[in-house]
Amino acid sequence: MPAVVSSQTLWYIRRGREAAMMTRTVRRAVYAAVVYLAAAALPAFAQLDTGTIVGTVRDQSGAIVPGATVSAYVAPFDTYASMSHLIRREEWTDGAGPEAIAYFCSVLASEAAADPAAARRLVRANAVEHLERFAGQLWPRAATPAGGFRWELLCGENGHVAQDRLDEQFWSANVDPSDRYVQSLPGTGASRLRADGSGCTNLFLAGDWIDCGLNAGCIEAAVMAGLQAANALTGRPLTEGIAGAWIGLEDA
DSSP: OOBEEEEEEEEEEESSSSOOOOOOOBSEEEEEEEOEEOSSOOOOOOOOOOOOOOOOOBOTTSOBOTTOOOOOSOTTOOEEEEOGGGGGGSOOOTTTOOSBOEEEEEEOOHHHHTSHHHHHHHHHHHHHHHHHHHHHHHOGGGBOTTSOBOGGGBOOSSOOOGGGGGGGSEEEEEOSGGGSOBOOOTTOGGGOOOTTOSSSTTOOOOSTTSOSSSOSSSHHHHHHHHHHHHHHHHTOOTTTTOTTTTTTOTTO
């Protein structure tokens, strides 16, 4: 399976209500971070205008990439999702918990992922840049009058101030081979193994990288794969009791 060597993640949270970032992986390396906001509610920016993006995506050689998926957000973290619904799943000291979590991620350049320590430094620098330059576009009240980021909004219990509060958040460069994201490129599905396809009678497979029917890097695929591994382990039909199990596995 082709693996990508890059990506980033980052989370921001605090006693406020709109902040936290995190990233995802692809057998490319990825970078990630989590921040916790702790202040009054910071309503997300309300998008008032709509529009259409038209154009051509080309790879590094200049060739056109057919069917490319693009993001309308900005680098260095070009994917965002609010994950504040997970707050109740976390354990915090009374009064110290966040009120918002946001998830940001992107791909980390392969050359940057070659040195893990350098990759972590780059992720942190990217997080600082992103918050300082673009956080106000999502959370207007998180911006200073000069347009920077109000660092005091980040959760922290160790007395850090300004940008150092970022060190009390979670962020990482996912450069280890096992952390990388398996891409779903045309023609690669045949290389994926099913949950019961390891070739060993006592070894079953799970993860969004296997042939679970929904062969894409996402939590849904990981869950389906885990359920299929459980079915295989207990001797049940591979797709028994799994919603959406018909996708690509009709004969399972």
